[in-house]
Amino acid sequence: MEKLGIKEKKKLLPNRTVFHGIVHGLSCPLIGKIKIDVQFGDKTHFRCEPIWFEMKMSGPKGIITIAGDYQKSLTCAAASSRLVESLVIAEEKHLLDRAVAMASEQPTIPSDPKDAEYQGSFQPAMETKKIALDPAHPE
Incomplete structure (x- = not known):
């Protein structure tokens, strides 16, 4: 951070990225992330874009570089x-x-719903009345 001229640690934002297996048996979180303006191109043709960088992680003997x-x-x-x-x-x-x-646990439904052996689980709550839906075909 010092080499980049970033002196305020408060510019670092928390990061949820965690590395596993770099330090044997331990997980290592990153120090944080920071948005830095980066300039692309040359003196005459350039563009400046803010880019997120993840800062390196600390290890038992200092900063770890991967x-x-x-x-x-x-x-x-x-x-x-x-x-x-x-x-x-x-x-x-x-x-x-x-x-x-x-599907194999479901009872088989007979092709004729009027089959006397078939007892459906639906039972009306009260007395029902038969109504012909199509007078031309009362059955």
């Missing part, structure tokens, strides 16, 4: 993608198995 490895990142991303896909497939199979189990 160097990236793009090949390893791609490998990890592909592996996690396969893991997520397998978890989604497993969850969908579980839901399908539940639906099949629920």
